[in-house]
Amino acid sequence: MSFIIAMIAVWAAAMLAWFLVSKYVKSSDLDRIKARLSGTSKSKKAKSGKAAGEASVMQQESTKNRLAQKIVDKYQLGPKIGEFLEQAGMRWAPARLVHTCLLCFAGGFLLGWILTSSLLVAVAGGAVAAGAPVLYIARKRKSRLHRFEELFPDALEFVSRSMRAGHAFSVSLEMIHREFQEPIAGEFRRAFEESNLGLPIEIALQKLAKRVPSLDVHFFVSAVLLQKRTGGNLAEILDKLAYVIRERFKLRGRIRAVSAHGKMTATALSAIPAAVAILMFYTNPDYVKFFFKDDTGNIMLGAAVFLQLVGYLIMKKIVNIEV
Numbered sequence: 001m002s003f004i005i006a007m008i009a010v011w012a013a014a015m016l017a018w019f020l021v022s023k024y025v026k027s028s029d030l031d032r033i034k035a036r037l038s039g040t041s042k043s044k045k046a047k048s049g050k051a052a053g054e055a056s057v058m059q060q061e062s063t064k065n066r067l068a069q070k071i072v073d074k075y076q077l078g079p080k081i082g083e084f085l086e087q088a089g090m091r092w093a094p095a096r097l098v099h100t101c102l103l104c105f106a107g108g109f110l111l112g113w114i115l116t117s118s119l120l121v122a123v124a125g126g127a128v129a130a131g132a133p134v135l136y137i138a139r140k141r142k143s144r145l146h147r148f149e150e151l152f153p154d155a156l157e158f159v160s161r162s163m164r165a166g167h168a169f170s171v172s173l174e175m176i177h178r179e180f181q182e183p184i185a186g187e188f189r190r191a192f193e194e195s196n197l198g199l200p201i202e203i204a205l206q207k208l209a210k211r212v213p214s215l216d217v218h219f220f221v222s223a224v225l226l227q228k229r230t231g232g233n234l235a236e237i238l239d240k241l242a243y244v245i246r247e248r249f250k251l252r253g254r255i256r257a258v259s260a261h262g263k264m265t266a267t268a269l270s271a272i273p274a275a276v277a278i279l280m281f282y283t284n285p286d287y288v289k290f291f292f293k294d295d296t297g298n299i300m301l302g303a304a305v306f307l308q309l310v311g312y313l314i315m316k317k318i319v320n321i322e323v
Contacts, residue, residue, distance in 0.1 A: 068098035086211055088141035089183055097133060105130035120298040124305070144183050145214060149249075151184045152216055153242040160238040169224070169234065170195055187212060202228070216245050259319040266315035273308055 072078050072094050081094035108129025112122035155176050162172035170192060177189035187208060194204040205221045219241055227234045281288045291297035 068102060069095040071095075071098055083210075084141070085137065087145070087213065088137045089144050089186075090137060090140070097137070100133045101130045104132055116292045118292050118298055120302055121292055124302065145212065148183050148187070148212055149214055149216060149245075151180055152214075152220075153245045153249075155180055155184055155188070156220065156238045156242040156245070160235040160242070163235045163238075170201060216241075216248075219244075255321050259321060262319035263316070266312060266319065269315070270308060270312040273304070 072081065077098070078094045081097055085092045085094070085097065105126040107126075109122045109126035111129075112118070112125030116122070158176060158179060159169070159172040162175055163169060167175070173188045173195075174192040177185045177192070179185075180188075190211075191204045191208045194207065195201045202225055205224060209217050209221045220238075223237050223241060224234065227237060277288065291301040
């Protein structure tokens with residue numbers, strides 16, 4: 001057991017040293033690139049310096065995340081993680097997310113081991129710390145998609161009015177970029193640029209639906225594709241679709257208000273065991289230390305935390321009503 005702990009500690013220290021050295025090498029390489037380009041003209045220096053800087057950053061990023069890149073390539077996680085990051089609006093490479101999770105795991109493991117000297121608690125702390133970057137990106141993705149859905153009905157009505165004014169459908173998509181905020185402006189501008197560069201508008205819209213996994217966007221793409229095949233008044237279809245989306249938002253708000261009591265109950269029931277554990281730690285610490293220092297206590301603590309999470313997820317699933 002001690003040999004395993006020592007190996008994990010050595011691996012964590014090596015990862016931390018690797019991270020620090022990679023940052024130093026990255027800055028030194030950038031300085032060397034600037035020194036090489038110092039003899040060029042001003043305009044040429046700006047262009048070539050920018051390209052060289054981007055290439056150097058990409059090269060150092062791949063060097064720094066070499067272990068993470070091997071993990072991504074071995075388990076073929078690149079497309080899934082890339083799509084997840086793209087939906088969150090983050091310009092990270094998949095290997096960077098894996099590298100961040102590994103560093104967080106090492107930090108959480110060392111912190112748990114230093115505080116409790118328990119292997120189970122250290123591994124649990126490392127697992128929680130490793131999931132923190134994924135949880136942050138998931139929350140950012142959820143917030144971005146929610147903001148997109150809020151602006152989407154107004155964008156549909158804008159496209160409808162633009163088409164009634166005589167603009168083409170593709171031009172209306174490009175005009176959304178100037179009239180709306182992110183994230184809807186960037187997504188529709190990307191669809192317009194893909195279509196403007198030769199990609200069929202059907203493929204560009206399907207890629208938009210893939211980047212934004214919303215039922216409303218799928219309805220919009222299906223309506224446009226169906227109208228192009230069968231004909232019809234697309235402006236009127238978009239107006240009705242915007243009306244349906246707004247009505248769904250109203251119904252979702254009512255359901256959220258009705259289910260608020262159940263969510264508060266689930267949160268309170270899940271927080272009570274943690275609050276009792278903290279109180280017991282201050283009032284009777286010898287009783288609580290059994291769960292951290294004894295092997296049987298570690299198993300009981302792990303089972304209790306696992307069952308508590310399962311119960312919280314079940315209660316959350318009950319009050320989560322999809323519209």
